[in-house]
Amino acid sequence: MKFKEGDKVQFIREGSMVEGVVKEVKDCSPDMWYLIDDKCKDSWIFGGHLILLTLLPVIPKFAADAINTFKDEGDSLAVAIDYEVYTEALIKELSLDIKMRGWLWETSNQELFARAWMDGYEVEQEPLYYIKVIDSYFGYINLNLKTGAYTTSTNEEPVGFKTKFTEKEIKNMDTRYWAFAVPVEEMEETK
Known part of the structure; x- marks a missing residue:
């Protein structure tokens, strides 16, 4: 099988399966050699030792x-x-x-x-939302993971608190909160 630059591949190095990306192709007919970036180091690997990495759906x-x-x-x-x-x-x-x-x-x-x-x-990763109930820096719903109590504070997530919720989690709290949901991605883009 021939690979091209950008293909994600797997190969075995020192008894372990390694994943990498084809950076360069060298045709040494009849053999093909590929420069693979595996995040640790670049290695030239004989084409017969590579397997195309198939991603799960x-x-x-x-x-x-x-x-x-x-x-x-x-x-x-x-x-x-x-x-x-x-x-x-x-x-x-x-x-x-x-x-x-x-x-x-x-x-x-x-x-x-x-x-x-x-x-x-x-x-598929479900979208996450903040619940902004007050138009203020401290207007976000926070869940105390230890006590289960809800408070308002910032949208930052300190240890022991949860500020990002799925649609289902929000609607399970109180369906009226859905009207105050703000996508996390939207908030992150404005920072």
Whole structure:
């Protein structure tokens, strides 16, 4: 297999699997040599010793929950991928997210779901939010992780406190707080 600059690859060095990126290609016909940056050092590696690094598919948490649930139930991929299976009764019975039916309606998501089922997956990072209830530097909801009490303070996250929440966490606190949610990314960009 031929690799090109920028390809993510794996190879074995001193008995351990190492990941790196192809920086340079040298054609020494009939052999191919690749300069690999593995974050520790650059190494020239014979092409026959490289494997293309395939990344796991990234899926939403609700899709990961569905995969785990159907596998735990002993169901097949064919059952789990059929969007018509996701009736209101089944969703309630298995505690699945109603979004699954619409998500699987998209053909590209069916393929993603199948790859995730077969090869494993990474869960998409849910967006995080601050809850800004007062227009002030000290107007953010803070959760004391030790006591479970909520206070207002800055949006900084000192040890023992939580200031960043998912949409679900906010709505579980009080659905009215959702109106005060500010995306963390938005706040970080303005700094």
